[in-house]
Amino acid sequence: MGALRTYSIIGLGSALGGLARYLCGVAVSQWSGQFPWGTLLVNVLGSLVIGCFATLTGPDGRLYVRTTGRQFVMIGICGGFTTFSAFSLETLQLLRAHRPTAALAYVLLSILLGLTAVWAGHIAARKVNR
Amino acid sequence: MTLAALWVFFGSALGGMARYLLSNAVARRIGETFPWGTLLVNVSGCFVIGALAAVTADNGSIAGHLGAREFLAIGFCGGYTTFSSFSLQTLNLVRDGDWRRAGFNVTGSVVACFVATWCGFELVVILSEKMT
Numbered sequence: 174m175g176a177l178r179t180y181s182i183i184g185l186g187s188a189l190g191g192l193a194r195y196l197c198g199v200a201v202s203q204w205s206g207q208f209p210w211g212t213l214l215v216n217v218l219g220s221l222v223i224g225c226f227a228t229l230t231g232p233d234g235r236l237y238v239r240t241t242g243r244q245f246v247m248i249g250i251c252g253g254f255t256t257f258s259a260f261s262l263e264t265l266q267l268l269r270a271h272r273p274t275a276a277l278a279y280v281l282l283s284i285l286l287g288l289t290a291v292w293a294g295h296i297a298a299r300k301v302n303r
Numbered sequence: 304m305t306l307a308a309l310w311v312f313f314g315s316a317l318g319g320m321a322r323y324l325l326s327n328a329v330a331r332r333i334g335e336t337f338p339w340g341t342l343l344v345n346v347s348g349c350f351v352i353g354a355l356a357a358v359t360a361d362n363g364s365i366a367g368h369l370g371a372r373e374f375l376a377i378g379f380c381g382g383y384t385t386f387s388s389f390s391l392q393t394l395n396l397v398r399d400g401d402w403r404r405a406g407f408n409v410t411g412s413v414v415a416c417f418v419a420t421w422c423g424f425e426l427v428v429i430l431s432e433k434m435t
Binding site for chain 2: 183184189191196219223224247248251255257258265287288291
């Protein structure tokens with residue numbers, strides 16, 4: 174039952190990632206005001222983690238992790254932890270609240286910080302690998 | 304709050320499995336030169352969350368149903384869509400020197416997902432206006 178096991182592993186990882194995302198959101202919302210810092214945080218952090226883990230456990234990686242382990246962390250946890258839907262909805266909500274500058278800033282920050290984070294994670298892991 | 308967390312937990316589990324199912328199916332059909340699977344998953348997930356947002360905003364009845372928002376929006380859509388895969392796949396395109404596809408992935412994802420969210424939202428608004 175290879176497929177069943179794979180789906181279960183991914184489901185569990187995604188569940189844990191999603192729960193962590195929710196808890197982060199609740200914690201951050203205490204002080205975040207009307208800007209979606211919570212989603213920004215999880216997306217950037219999740220990108221950092223996946224960038225690092227992918228390279229650390231990749232072909233030239235120092236860490237050996239089986240396919241199921243990689244799926245659990247990358248597709249499961251990171252996939253569940255990060256979200257594109259909340260990101261898009263929050264952008265729309267900022268626009269509907271007549272805050273186009275905040276909306277643009279949110280998009281730019283998410284993309285720039287997210288992509289920088291995944292790259293930084295990759296670079297850090299590459300250093301460890303060598 | 305604990306009950307809400309449980310809804311998120313199970314919703315996200317389902318979302319993640321659905322994401323894997325779909326992106327796998329796409330990868331097998333179209334190949335992996337470009338991350339169409341992730342793009343499809345993110346766009347469809349954004350459409351759904353846009354629609355859900357309009358339902359909750361309009362009359363509050365869904366919001367009244369304990370756990371629906373946590374299960375469907377935060378849970379399922381949150382687990383279904385992904386920013387980390389998007390980031391990693393963009394990075395891999397850049398590492399392969401494929402700046403064109405990387406750029407298209409970024410702008411395409413942001414624009415298509417935003418449009419999808421907006422469409423989902425407006426569709427529900429229009430439908431609920433027609434029904435009242």
